[in-house]
Amino acid sequence: MITLVLTMSVRQLLGQRRTLLLLALGLLPVVSAIIYRAGGGGDLTIPEFTAKVVLEAFIVNGALPLTALILGTAAFGNEIEDGTITYLLAKPIARWRILLGKLLAGWGTVALIVLASTVVSVTIMLVGEGGWRLLTGFAVALLAGSLAYTALFALLSLLTSRALLVGLVYAFIWEGVVTNFAPGVQRFSVREYTLGIAEFVADTEEHIFDATLGFTFSVTLVAVVTAAAAALAVRRLSRFELTGDAA
């Protein structure tokens, strides 16, 4: 049953026009890598440019939250909006199975797009240079980060019809701005968990990018955020009400 919900949801996610825009967004890090290798990198070394610009700025701060936001909120949001959610919920299926199918579909699709962009752009940067541990570190971290983001945004789509707007505020105002000025709140940022995991797994000799949270703390919080968001989403699904078109 989970597989059925998963395959149906992947088809829905890949079939929407917004996913094509996300693929275009995934090309930005690739383009930046090509420009650097063509001689436009400025003062940064190859590892620094790869870590700070390609991975941190373009992928972790941009492509990852935006892709997860659009696909995570679409996991339920689109069906709630057009009413097709009733075809899924009017079935004798445990709600946790529906959530798990949707979550795996969202996570898989987000990870596929973000990792494809990451692998291609980092390969362009590091080919002939070495330092591949950086790619491994970020690949693992992006898998963890995309899981937490997707669960969070899927929950958001069950809580509010303005999930996209609320998610944008979280990803770009809270994580992008507020955490820079109020260091204590970094523990409430999926971006920081992602960087914490990346730094540990990549095990770079120099600190070529900044992670403020430790590995164990980051992994624990990814697990806690994902589990809590999933549990709340199951609860919400169990008490789902069709209030939009009441008459």
Place this chain on the structure above:
Amino acid sequence: MDSTPTAEVIDVSRWYGNVVAVNGISFTLRPGVTGLLGPNGAGKSTLLHLLAGFLRPSSGEVRVLGEAAFGTPAIYRRVGLVPERESVYPYLTGYQFVLLSARLHSLPDPEAATLRALREVEMTSTADRATGGYSKGMKQRVKIAAALVHEPEVLLLDEPFNGADPRQRLQLMEMLRRMAAEGRTILFSSHILEEVERLGENVLVVVAGRLAASGDFRAIRRLMTDRPHSFTIRSSADRQLAQTLMAEESVFGIELAGGELRVRTNDRAAFVSLAPRAAQATGASLFEVRPEGESLESVFEYLVTR
């Protein structure tokens, strides 16, 4: 026919903020076809959603097949829902859409159940086309096929005849009648009196969130027909015509104002032939005979205020 209630709505109210959509409604459903009749915005969809477990009652209780309708996914093994909104998954063919429903129900032979359901709604010839290209009536039928693929004991349909052409309408009605004869409980909503008249053995009339009438359709239809009717008449001799009309048994009130007569009668059909005869007897020329308040809403309002 089994007389055990399959669904019970017990003193149920549902409100959205300050808006009361359903107000203290009680009724039971038994096997057979029941029509849920009411004007747009009366609370029909809210009632159907309450019965389908997609709304929690603000007060009262909704039970379907002995279980609380809200928060009990297991009831969907025995309940089918056809929502009013016409959205379907546009990238799926009709066959795939119904098959998905069969698989989500974990049916032992989903392919056979899909074909049977598609045959029921006469959609086998168009089942391999994407539902995104379907007409409104075709979408309606494929939604019904998906809702009955698991042969539910209770089938809830929200405005199922919307978009269907007259032939499809008759075919759907015949199908629902057949399912009811098999002992299933069918509840369908409609704002069209004739649809309910042709299909519903029993009827629930909902107006402004309240149950205005319920029971055998013929009795309610009689109530609707026998209600007082008003006509406005303009003639060349209003006073004389008023005198003649007052002598008639079916006329119980006449008002002369603003150069026209307002006549109240309790027999609409008789009055339509009576008015010209009275005019002829009086020697008056009739310029206009206009019935008033014949909208469905006014009929419903009458039922509420009685």
